[in-house]
Amino acid sequence: xxxxxxxxxxxxxxxxxxxxxxxxxxxxxxxxxxxxxxxxxxxxxxxxxxxxxxxxxxxxxxxxxxxxxxxxxxxxxxxxxxxxxxxxxxxxxxxxxxxxxxxxxxxxxxxxxxxxxxxxxxxxxxxxxxxxxxxxxxxxxxxxxxxxxxxxxxxxxxxxxxxxxxxxxxxxxxxxxxxxxxxxxxxxxxxxxxxxxxxxxxxxxxxxxxxxxxxxxxxxxxxxxxxxxxxxxxxxxxxxxxxxxxxxxxxxxxxxxxxxxxxxxxxxxxxxxxxxxxxxxxxxxxxxxxxxxxxxxx
Numbered sequence: 001x002x003x004x005x006x007x008x009x010x011x012x013x014x015x016x017x018x019x020x021x022x023x024x025x026x027x028x029x030x031x032x033x034x035x036x037x038x039x040x041x042x043x044x045x046x047x048x049x050x051x052x053x054x055x056x057x058x059x060x061x062x063x064x065x066x067x068x069x070x071x072x073x074x075x076x077x078x079x080x081x082x083x084x085x086x087x088x089x090x091x092x093x094x095x096x097x098x099x100x101x102x103x104x105x106x107x108x109x110x111x112x113x114x115x116x117x118x119x120x121x122x123x124x125x126x127x128x129x130x131x132x133x134x135x136x137x138x139x140x141x142x143x144x145x146x147x148x149x150x151x152x153x154x155x156x157x158x159x160x161x162x163x164x165x166x167x168x169x170x171x172x173x174x175x176x177x178x179x180x181x182x183x184x185x186x187x188x189x190x191x192x193x194x195x196x197x198x199x200x201x202x203x204x205x206x207x208x209x210x211x212x213x214x215x216x217x218x219x220x221x222x223x224x225x226x227x228x229x230x231x232x233x234x235x236x237x238x239x240x241x242x243x244x245x246x247x248x249x250x251x252x253x254x255x256x257x258x259x260x261x262x263x264x265x266x267x268x269x270x271x272x273x274x275x276x277x278x279x280x281x282x283x284x285x286x287x288x289x290x291x292x293x294x295x296x297x298x
Contacts, residue, residue, distance in 0.1 A: 019134030034075050037235075039222065040178055042155075045234065048072040048077075049253045050099030051226035053235045054182045055080065056175060057216075061089030064107070065173050065182045066100040066226075077110065089152060090115060091211025092159065093140060096123035096199070100226065104138035115148065116140040117161050119169030123199050160216070162209040166193065168200025172213055181217055182224045186210065187244050189231035189236060192284035196292035203248050203295055204286075210245040210280030214238045229282060243279070250276035255292035265293050 046053040050068035053076060064081055067073045068232035080088075093101050093116040101124060104114060116124075119141040128134045142148075149158040156176040161169075166185040173182040185193070186209060195201045223236040254275050258268045269286045 034072060035077060039180060041236070042181055043175060043178055045224060045235070046072075046076045048075060050103075050184060050226055051094070051097070051142055052182075054173070054224055055115070056153075056155060056157075057084050057086070058155060059086065060153035063085045063090045063092070063157060064088065064111070064140055065092045066094055066184065067091060067103030068099060068109065070103045070106045073106035077106060078079060084117055088112075090157075092116065092171070093120055093124075094173060094182060094186075094226070095167050096127060097185065097194075098121045098127070098165075100184065102136070108138050112197055113142050114138060114140040115142040115144075115159070117159070117169040117171050118143040118145055118165070119200070120171070121169075123167060123169055142260070147155070160213075162212045163205045163208040164200050164202040165206035166201055167196045170209070172209075174217065179218060179221045180224070181213070181221055181240070182228065183213070183236075185226040186213075187223065187225035187236065187241055188280075189225045189228035189234060189240060189244070190232040190279045190281075192206075192280055194281065194284075194287050197291050197294055201291065203252055203292060207245050207248050210241050210248075214241050229280070243277075247274060247277040247280050250274050251288050251292050252296070255289060256296055259293070259296060268293060 034046065036044050036046050038044040042057045043054065046055065048068060050073055051066050053068055054065040056063045057080070057140065062084065088107060088111040091107050091111045091114045093104070093114065118239060120142050124137065124139055128137045144159060145161065147158065149156060155178065158174045158176060159171040161171060162174055170184055170186050172186065201220050219238060221238065225234045225236055225242060228234045251274050255268060269289050271285065271289060274280055
């Protein structure tokens, strides 16, 4: 197989190839559903199903941001064990949703600490009790309120809480020296978002959160989103965050205008696009429209 064809068909970059040994390459060819892309020599992203996972490897161990589901988390763990003999140091959850935290359980006995915002931990516990899945959870044992920072293996890692957005417990996770920030589900790149009003989500506050984020970090910062629409990447720059901010503003403005015009919720949900943000398309538009309606009428 020609090299160019191999790269195109597997989705692996040259930097990712450098990360893999022969045995690992064979596993990727056998199961191409998951993919590792290296952003630096020590930091990469893992995609399979659920929210994007970010990981960092250094002399003090592996730091993992988000965990997807138990089976996909196991795939990541297996691949990282082939790369390094250092232990897992810390698992971070950007928020509580199952496609980001159900895989926590795969790290039980491997990682000494799980870290999240205090509201995220509470949301995880409430959801698990409601779904009767408490035995399948590995909850955060460390939480913070506004900001958490620690230097691990020469890299300063910080979690910031800028207010309610996708939920009331979303963390912005930054790797300061490498200028990489994981946004979790605070950014849906060209994909209609889930806005969890049952967990304190606020569209108007979310707009402010994105503005605070882009003001805090340098222009050359690389951002990672939890999800992206078909044909779009989860690796972003600041203009992509601001475009999503504009989408949220357009969502509120459109819904407010429809309400003012006397339309019912059911009539509003028939919309197929958000005026001013045509790049956000595909299935799922009823989710943000419903959230916007509730926010504006409650």
